[in-house]
Amino acid sequence: MIHIREDLRQKVLRMSERLTDEAIARALNLTEEAVKDIREGDADIEEIENPAVKQNQPPAVIINTKKPTFRQKVISVWRAKGGVGCSAVAMNLARQVADSVDSVALIDLNFQVGPPDLTYYMDLPAAPTMYNFKQGDGIESFYRKENNLFVLQAPHNKYQLEKTTETVNEVCAFSRKVFDAVIFDLPNTEDDYVREAIEHSNTVVMAVEGTSAEMIRLEIKAKNFKNKDKIVLLKNDDDTGRVKEVLETHKVIKIPNDKHLGEALENQAFARRNSPFNKMISQLKDEIYEYKSSGLLNKIGFSKLRQSR
Ligand SMILES: Nc1ncnc2c1ncn2[C@@H]1O[C@H](COP(=O)(O)OP(=O)(O)OP(=O)(O)O)[C@@H](O)[C@H]1O
Ligand SMILES: [Mg+2]
Incomplete structure (x- = not known):
């Protein structure tokens, strides 16, 4: 013993x-x-x-499996205000992370009636969606957008999912087993299923505009992720100090006003590789993956990112 x-x-x-x-x-x-x-x-x-x-069983050591846990990130992109660029961040972050790891799941939890924004922005087909996951389709319910970027769409009618929180929990558990990185595009709500996704995440990215009412809500939301890695994306520079205090984080990245972003989304495209928005996303990815960078991470392309700081 x-x-x-x-x-x-x-x-x-x-x-x-x-x-x-x-x-x-x-x-x-x-x-x-x-x-x-x-x-x-x-x-x-x-x-x-x-x-x-x-229980007299050997511990389940999964470090040597094909999908090593050391690289796994479960990232929630959230906010306390609508229209701050959450979906644009989630989508472009997913593409950049997919450049460096074997498999990324981008999961849309914006449940509503009618197809959600990501479905339009990423030009996704009507099916599969989370409804198919609920029906037991597993990996088949993820749409392969690019080589290693998989998207699980929100159902195109939220009433198709009866037990939303339970389904989200199953989706989270499944994705954590299968993908190297999991990214949630979360709605501006406090629903139980949103909390479920936050529970499963190790990193929370908050997109913040900086208005006063938003700041009050942020303070309340922050109680949900005391133990997470927190990164703030901020539109309004003036509020840096206040946001740092409210969210207890030192990581604040400025969101540039990118006049081509709207056009790209409207044309169902990712932000251009060298656009200001994508440079911000690259900085975000660097922050998310920085803290436990080892030799193994260097091999998959993060050393260059770190050197450029
Ligand atoms: N940094 C930015 N520069 C310029 N426009 C932006 C920026 N971020 C977001 N936008 C614009 O704001 C709009 C909303 O973006 P997006 O759909 O990503 O926001 P959201 O927070 O997901 O919104 P929702 O609350 O509807 O889910 C888009 O038209 C987008 O082009
Ligand atoms: Mg959105």
């Missing part, structure tokens, strides 16, 4: 060189707190309860 536990400690330490606590916890069937305690040397290793060991 001691041997197993010492082995566990070594494993956590090795994994922590590249992985987040959340990923290690998931892989080793431990709580995040236990991982943190082991990592920081605060834990009496004999006291750590590993449920997998308890």
